[in-house]
Amino acid sequence: MKITGVEIRTVEMPLVTPFRTSFGTETVREALLVRVVTGEAEGWGECGAGTAPLYSSEYTHAAADVLARYLIPALAGVPDLDAHRVAPALAPFKGHRMAKAALETAVLDADLRARGVPFGQALGAVRDTVPCGVSVGITESIPALLDAVAEYLDAGYLRIKLKIEPGWDIEPVRAVRERFGDIPLQVDANTAYGRADLRHLTGLDPFGLLLIEQPFAQDDLIGHARLAERITTPVCLDESIVSARAAADAIALGACQVVNIKPGRVGGHLEARRIHDVCAAHGVPVWCGGMLETGVGRAANIALAALPGFLLPGDTSASDRYYRTDLTPPFRLVDGHLAVPEGPGIGVTPIPEVLDDVTVRTTWVPL
Numbered sequence: 001m002k003i004t005g006v007e008i009r010t011v012e013m014p015l016v017t018p019f020r021t022s023f024g025t026e027t028v029r030e031a032l033l034v035r036v037v038t039g040e041a042e043g044w045g046e047c048g049a050g051t052a053p054l055y056s057s058e059y060t061h062a063a064a065d066v067l068a069r070y071l072i073p074a075l076a077g078v079p080d081l082d083a084h085r086v087a088p089a090l091a092p093f094k095g096h097r098m099a100k101a102a103l104e105t106a107v108l109d110a111d112l113r114a115r116g117v118p119f120g121q122a123l124g125a126v127r128d129t130v131p132c133g134v135s136v137g138i139t140e141s142i143p144a145l146l147d148a149v150a151e152y153l154d155a156g157y158l159r160i161k162l163k164i165e166p167g168w169d170i171e172p173v174r175a176v177r178e179r180f181g182d183i184p185l186q187v188d189a190n191t192a193y194g195r196a197d198l199r200h201l202t203g204l205d206p207f208g209l210l211l212i213e214q215p216f217a218q219d220d221l222i223g224h225a226r227l228a229e230r231i232t233t234p235v236c237l238d239e240s241i242v243s244a245r246a247a248a249d250a251i252a253l254g255a256c257q258v259v260n261i262k263p264g265r266v267g268g269h270l271e272a273r274r275i276h277d278v279c280a281a282h283g284v285p286v287w288c289g290g291m292l293e294t295g296v297g298r299a300a301n302i303a304l305a306a307l308p309g310f311l312l313p314g315d316t317s318a319s320d321r322y323y324r325t326d327l328t329p330p331f332r333l334v335d336g337h338l339a340v341p342e343g344p345g346i347g348v349t350p351i352p353e354v355l356d357d358v359t360v361r362t363t364w365v366p367l
């Protein structure tokens with residue numbers, strides 16, 4: 001594949017409601033899109049980094065800079081470029097996995113579109129639709145939380161994930177259980193707790209949760225292993241699982257019994273598939289996480305979520321969970337499921353007038 005150039009585009013997408021997690025509240029999603037232009041096709045990728053480095057060390061401006069200054073130019077010298085050669089070409093540059101993932105996905109998308117191959121088929125999808133869960137942010141009150149959960153259940157979501165943090169954990173879970181019974185329910189702390197909270201977190205065990213996600217710091221595998229020894233609820237890791245090796249180590253240490261796979265967090269869909277394979281080899285179920293992606297990133301996530309080891313509903317919600325107008329034709333929930341795009345590549349393309357409306361910056365990097 002010969003790339004003629006790459007466009008880096010920053011868009012600002014208003015969220016339908018503020019999204020509050022333990023690491024902050026977002027009302028507008030600033031997202032970075034990468035468009036790879038080749039003689040045969042154009043490919044799209046989305047970088048999940050936030051405006052500020054609150055989920056991980058990456059953030060939108062840094063991702064745009066490292067793409068323009070180092071990552072995209074690094075592809076210039078790669079003979080017979082294809083998606084499998086992107087990660088090795090970018091390996092000399094440390095970190096910046098979300099920026100690397102956006103570029104690799106765009107190269108993969110361009111290649112697949114040129115060959116008429118759907119993303120899901122290329123990755124090894126075995127389903128045409130994927131079951132969908134939804135992530136419910138921290139709300140002002142318990143009644144507001146119950147209203148939000150009721151709305152999502154009415155919309156057909158098959159699993160509820162509650163964001164938790166110190167001071168907002170056992171009570172919200174208890175309230176949801178009392179109102180809605182034994183619906184599929186899990187919690188996500190985004191590293192908000194310390195080992196001193198371990199005993200308190202065992203208080204979540206009686207509620208029959210599907211999992212407790214990433215209560216401790218990204219690098220605290222021992223802390224997660226100790227919690228796992230004290231509770232019957234599976235421990236799930238998100239921020240800690242940055243590679244297939246990290247997944248193998250975490251499983252070996254007993255630090256996780258479930259893994260949330262996010263292609264952006266691990267450097268791309270090819271590493272995401274390797275993590276899927278490592279987990280499958282250890283009998284560890286995985287599910288597809290989300291980072292408020294527009295339809296571009298969402299399409300690729302849905303294709304990934306159709307792989308055989310994705311045994312739990314993911315955060316692949318419908319477009320209207322976050323956006324009144326998505327960049328692409330919206331993903332709509334049908335009986336709690338989203339359809340895996342069937343077209344070549346990721347199967348969707350941003351709608352030009354929508355894209356122009358929300359674009360705040362574009363950079364063209366010729367190769």
Ligand SMILES: O=C(O)CCC(=O)N[C@@H](C(=O)O)c1ccccc1
Nearest residue numbers: 055135190289290291292293315317
């Ligand atoms: O449904 C979604 O796209 C968001 C699901 C969700 O809660 N994502 C959280 C997370 O901690 O997993 C997140 C949001 C934005 C950025 C990083 C992470």
